[in-house]
Amino acid sequence: MTTAQTSATGTPSLRGEPILVVEDLSVTFPTEDGPITAVQDLTYTVEMGKTLGIVGESGSGKSVSSLAVLGLHDAKSSRITGSIRVGGTEVVGLSESQMRKLRGNRVSMIFQDALAALHPFYKIGGQLAEAYLVHHPDASKRDARRKAIEMLDRVGIPQPDRRVDDYPHQFSGGMRQRAMIAMGLINDPSLLIADEPTTALDVTVQAQILDLLQDLQREFDSAVIIITHDLGVIAEMADDVLVMYAGRCVEYGTTKEILTHPEMPYSWGLLSSIPDVSNETGGRLIPIPGNPPSLLSPPSGCAFHPRCAHRDKVPGDLCTEKLPQLTPASSGTAHIKRCHLANPDQVFRTEVLPMIAPDLAEEIR
Amino acid sequence: MTPDENQQAETTETPAPAPGATDDVIDDHELSSAPEDFATLVEQGHAPAELDPDADAVLTVKDLKMYFPVKSSGLIRKTIGHVQAVDGISFEVPRGGALGLVGESGCGKSTTGRLITRLYTPTGGSMMFEGHDLAKVSMREMKPLRRDVQMIFQDPYTSLNPRHTVGAIVGAPLAVHNVVPKNKILPKVQELLEVVGLNPEHYNRYPNEFSGGQRQRIGIARALTLNPKLLVADEPVSALDVSIQAQVINLLQDLQREFNIAFLFIAHDLAVVRHFCPEIAVMYLGKIVEVADRETLYLRPHHPYTQALLSAVPDVKQAAIGGRRERIRLEGDVPSPINPPSGCRFRTRCSIAQDICAKVEPPLLQVGARHKVACHFAGELAEHPATPVTADLLGVDDNGDPVPGKSGSTPEELSQPGYEDTWFDVRTRRMTGAGA
Numbered sequence: 001m002t003t004a005q006t007s008a009t010g011t012p013s014l015r016g017e018p019i020l021v022v023e024d025l026s027v028t029f030p031t032e033d034g035p036i037t038a039v040q041d042l043t044y045t046v047e048m049g050k051t052l053g054i055v056g057e058s059g060s061g062k063s064v065s066s067l068a069v070l071g072l073h074d075a076k077s078s079r080i081t082g083s084i085r086v087g088g089t090e091v092v093g094l095s096e097s098q099m100r101k102l103r104g105n106r107v108s109m110i111f112q113d114a115l116a117a118l119h120p121f122y123k124i125g126g127q128l129a130e131a132y133l134v135h136h137p138d139a140s141k142r143d144a145r146r147k148a149i150e151m152l153d154r155v156g157i158p159q160p161d162r163r164v165d166d167y168p169h170q171f172s173g174g175m176r177q178r179a180m181i182a183m184g185l186i187n188d189p190s191l192l193i194a195d196e197p198t199t200a201l202d203v204t205v206q207a208q209i210l211d212l213l214q215d216l217q218r219e220f221d222s223a224v225i226i227i228t229h230d231l232g233v234i235a236e237m238a239d240d241v242l243v244m245y246a247g248r249c250v251e252y253g254t255t256k257e258i259l260t261h262p263e264m265p266y267s268w269g270l271l272s273s274i275p276d277v278s279n280e281t282g283g284r285l286i287p288i289p290g291n292p293p294s295l296l297s298p299p300s301g302c303a304f305h306p307r308c309a310h311r312d313k314v315p316g317d318l319c320t321e322k323l324p325q326l327t328p329a330s331s332g333t334a335h336i337k338r339c340h341l342a343n344p345d346q347v348f349r350t351e352v353l354p355m356i357a358p359d360l361a362e363e364i365r
Numbered sequence: 366m367t368p369d370e371n372q373q374a375e376t377t378e379t380p381a382p383a384p385g386a387t388d389d390v391i392d393d394h395e396l397s398s399a400p401e402d403f404a405t406l407v408e409q410g411h412a413p414a415e416l417d418p419d420a421d422a423v424l425t426v427k428d429l430k431m432y433f434p435v436k437s438s439g440l441i442r443k444t445i446g447h448v449q450a451v452d453g454i455s456f457e458v459p460r461g462g463a464l465g466l467v468g469e470s471g472c473g474k475s476t477t478g479r480l481i482t483r484l485y486t487p488t489g490g491s492m493m494f495e496g497h498d499l500a501k502v503s504m505r506e507m508k509p510l511r512r513d514v515q516m517i518f519q520d521p522y523t524s525l526n527p528r529h530t531v532g533a534i535v536g537a538p539l540a541v542h543n544v545v546p547k548n549k550i551l552p553k554v555q556e557l558l559e560v561v562g563l564n565p566e567h568y569n570r571y572p573n574e575f576s577g578g579q580r581q582r583i584g585i586a587r588a589l590t591l592n593p594k595l596l597v598a599d600e601p602v603s604a605l606d607v608s609i610q611a612q613v614i615n616l617l618q619d620l621q622r623e624f625n626i627a628f629l630f631i632a633h634d635l636a637v638v639r640h641f642c643p644e645i646a647v648m649y650l651g652k653i654v655e656v657a658d659r660e661t662l663y664l665r666p667h668h669p670y671t672q673a674l675l676s677a678v679p680d681v682k683q684a685a686i687g688g689r690r691e692r693i694r695l696e697g698d699v700p701s702p703i704n705p706p707s708g709c710r711f712r713t714r715c716s717i718a719q720d721i722c723a724k725v726e727p728p729l730l731q732v733g734a735r736h737k738v739a740c741h742f743a744g745e746l747a748e749h750p751a752t753p754v755t756a757d758l759l760g761v762d763d764n765g766d767p768v769p770g771k772s773g774s775t776p777e778e779l780s781q782p783g784y785e786d787t788w789f790d791v792r793t794r795r796m797t798g799a800g801a
Contacts, residue, residue: 057606158697172698173470202469202633204695207677214689229607232679236689259684272410273611275640277663277678285640286410287611291576309406355407360682 018045019190019223020069025082025092027064027073035079036295038064040247042082046240048190051217051224053238053255055231055270057292061247062227066193068092069225070109071099087190105135108184112196114176118168124179125149125164128186135187151182155212174205178212185216192217193225198233210237231274235259243267246293246303249326253335263329263337263344265310272356283356302340310347314340410611411618416643416658418735420459423595423627424481425782427455429490429500431476435703448702450476452651453490455729455782458595463621463628465642467635467674471699472648474631475519478597481629482516483507494595512542515593519600521580525572531558531583532568538590557586562616578609585616592624599631614641635678639663644735647671650710651702653729657736667732667743667791669693670711708765709741717742721753721765728779730755731788739780743791754791 027039039061046052054062067073069084071091084091086107091099111117119127128151129144136144145164152160155178168176177197184192194213198206210233217224226237234241234255241258243251243266251264262268269288276283290307293299299306305319318340329335330345341347353360432447451473458464466474479485481492483499492499497510518524525534535557536550545553555565561582572580581601588596601617602610614637621628632638638645639659646656647670655668666672676692683690695714700706706713712722721741729739741753752763760773787798 057608174698203635203674203677204469206679207692208694210679210689211694230679231607231681232683235681235684236679255684256687259681269608271681273608274681275413275614275636276682277636277639277675277680284407284410284412285611285614286407287615288608289406289409289612291578291609292606309403312402351403355410 020046021085023083028079046223053234056244060244108189110194155182257335422457423460424458425493430488432488461625463642465638465645468648473651512591513594515588517598561586667738724765728776
C-alpha cells in the first residue's frame with residue numbers, strides 16, 4: 001500500500017525501464033450467456049519514449065486491454081487477473097481513490113470520437129482546466145486557465161486565448177481531436193493511450209494529428225500506445241506492434257519485422273486485405289474469409305483456425321486441437337508469434353507476397 | 366412450432382428455388398468459412414479493376430450545381446445565404462465501369478451521389494442517363510428510372526429498417542415496381558441473398574441478427590434487386606473492419622463483372638478507390654479539381670491538392686524504411702462552402718498560389734488522353750510551372766487581369782464532361798493529341 005502511494009504521487013522511472021508492464025492480463029465479463037473472456041494471457045511492455053501499436057479487428061480485445069490499464073472496468077462487472085504495472089505501481093486491484101490519482105496524471109487517454117468524449121455543455125477551456133485542477137489542487141483557477149491556453153497553443157489551435165471559451169461544437173473535427181490531445185497531455189503523463197485517434201478524420205487532418213502526436217511525444221518523452229486498425233498508421237508511428245486476435249496476442253515484435261516478415265496467417269490476412277496506395281499495383285486483394293469468432297464459445301485450438309487458409313500445411317489436427325504457444329519467430333528474438341506452421345517465413349515469401357505485392361516479391365528474390 | 370419456424374423448415378426442404386440462377390451463383394465468401402487452402406482463397410481475391418477505354422458513357426453530368434439555402438434564425442426565416450455544396454461539376458461514368466469520387470468530408474461527394482439518385486433536386490446543370498435528364502424529370506417520371514439507378518449507403522446500421530425482415534427489405538423494390546407477381550418475390554429475394562453470399566434461408570431474420578459485413582451485403586442485395594445499370598456506392602466499406610472491407614470489395618467486383626453495372630464509387634479511402642476504380646475524380650469544396658485514370662492520378666498527379674492528399678495517406682510499405690514519409694502539409698481547415706474563396710477554391714491553402722488564382726477560376730482542362738486538371742499551375746510535383754499555363758486560353762495576363770482585345774474562353778466552356786482526342790499539353794502549352 002505504501003509503495004503504491006509513493007509511486008502514485010510520482011516517482012520518476014529510470015530512462016529505458018518500461019513505464020508499462022502488462023503480464024498475463026486476462027479480463028473476463030460475466031454475462032447472462034456465460035463469461036466472456038475479452039482478453040487472455042496478454043503480456044507486453046512499453047518503454048519511455050517508445051510507441052506501441054495494437055492492431056486487430058473489432059472485438060479482438062484491443063480496447064478492453066487498454067481500458068484495464070486505466071482501471072476503467074467496473075470491478076463489479078468484470079474480473080481482471082494478472083498484473084499491470086505503471087511505473088512500478090500495480091494497477092490491478094488498486095482502490096478507486098488511488099486509481100484516480102494515477103488516471104489523467106501519469107496515464108491518460110485520447111478517445112476516438114472527440115465529440116462524444118468532450119462534454120457538450122462545458123467550454124473547452126473549462127474542461128481542460130478541470131483536468132489540470134484535479135491533479136494540482138494548489139493551483140488557482142487563473143493558473144489552470146493559463147495552462148489550458150498554453151496547451152491549446154501547443155497543439156496548434158489558432159487564437160487559443162479566444163478559442164478557450166468556445167464550446168466543443170464550435171470546433172471542427174480536427175480541432176476537437178487536438179483539444180482532446182491537449183487535455184490528455186495537460187498533466188504531462190508518462191503514458192498516453194490513443195484509442196483510434198484518427199479513425200474519424202480525413203487523411204489530411206489525420207496527417208496533421210499524427211505529426212502533432214509525434215512532435216509532442218518527442219517533447220514530453222512519454223510512452224504512447226496507439227490502437228488502430230490502419231496498418232499504414234502503425235507503419236509510420238509505432239516502434240513495436242502487437243497483433244491481437246480473439247483476445248490473445250498472436251504476434252508481437254518490432255514494426256519493421258511484423259510488417260515486412262509477418263509469420264502468422266492472420267497478420268498476412270490483414271496485409272493482403274488492404275489495397276496499396278503508392279506502388280505500381282497488380283496485387284490482389286485477398287480477404288480473410290468469414291467473421292471474427294464469438295468470444296462466448298471461442299474455437300478450439302488456435303482461435304484463427306476456422307478462417308485460416310494455411311491449415312493444410314500443418315500436419316494432423318494440431319490447429320483445431322492445440323492452442324499454439326507464443327514462440328520466437330525464425331528471423332530473430334525480438335519477434336514472437338502464435339502459430340503451428342513450421343516454416344511461416346518461407347510460406348509468406350513464396351506464396352503470399354507474390355500475390356499481394358508482386359514487385360516486392362521480385363525484389364526479395 | 367411457431368409459424369416462423371414452420372416457414373423456415375419448409376424452405377430448408379426445398380432449397381434454392383431460383384430458376385436458372387443456381388449455375389451462375391457467385392463465389393460465396395461468407396459461407397465458406399473454412400477454405401481448403403491458400404490457392405482457393407487467392408482465386409476469390411481480385412486484382413485491381415481494368416479501364417475499358419472504349420466504353421461509352423452511361424451517365425454524363427454537366428455543370429451540376431446544388432445550393433442549400435441557409436436560413437436566418439427567428440420567426441421569419443429568411444434565406445441569408447447558400448451552402449454551395451456542389452458547384453458546377455462535369456464528369457462521365459463509363460458503361461460497366463467505375464468512376465471513383467474522393468475528397469475530404471464536406472467536399473460535396475456524397476451530395477453528388479444523392480443528386481444522381483435524385484434524393485435531392487439539383488439547383489442547376491444536367492445529368493444525362495439513357496436519354497433522360499435526371500436533373501429535370503419529375504418525381505413521377507423518376508420512378509421507372511429508379512430501377513436503373515440505385516444506391517448503396519455508407520452505414521449498414523442505419524440504412525436498414527430494424528423492424529423489417531431481410532426478406533421485406535430486399536423484396537421491397539420488387540413490390541414497389543411491380544416487376545414480379547407477389548408469390549414470386551420470395552424466390553427472387555432468396556436468389557439475391559445467395560448472390561451476395563448470404564444464406565438464403567435467413568430471409569425472415571431481422572437486421573440486428575447480422576454482423577456489419579453481412580448487413581452491408583443486405584444493402585447491396587437491395588440495390589441489385591432491380592438489375593440497375595448504375596450503382597451509386599456512397600462509402601460502401603468505410604464502416605467495416607479491414608478484413609471485411611476486402612470481402613465486400615471483392616463481392617462488388619464480382620457483381621460488376623457479372624451484371625455489367627457501372628459504379629460511381631464515393632469514398633475517402635484513397636487505397637480502396639485505387640483498387641476498385643480505373644478512373645478517379647478528386648473533389649475539393651464542391652468542385653472537381655482533377656480527374657484521371659488510376660496510373661496518372663496516383664503516380665503523376667498535377668493538382669497541388671491531389672498531391673497533398675496522396676502524400677497524407679499513411680503507407681504500410683513505410684515500415685521497411687521506418688519513420689514517417691515526407692509529406693506536403695496542408696495548413697488550416699477547409700474554408701466554408703457558404704462563402705468560398707474567389708477564383709480557385711484551393712488557393713487559401715495552396716503553396717504555389719499567385720495573384721491569378723484569386724482573380725480567375727481555373728477551368729477543368731484536359732491535359733492528357735484521360736487526364737483533366739483545374740489548376741493555373743498544373744504540373745507534376747516540384748515541377749509546377751512559374752507562369753500560369755491557362756492564361757492564354759482564358760485571355761488574361763499572368764496576373765489574371767483581362768488583356769484588352771484578346772478574347773478567351775470562359776472556364777465553363779473549357780470544363781466539359783468526357784474526353785476529346787486532342788488536349789492541351791502543359792509543358793509545350795500547345796494542343797496535342799494521340800496522333801500528333
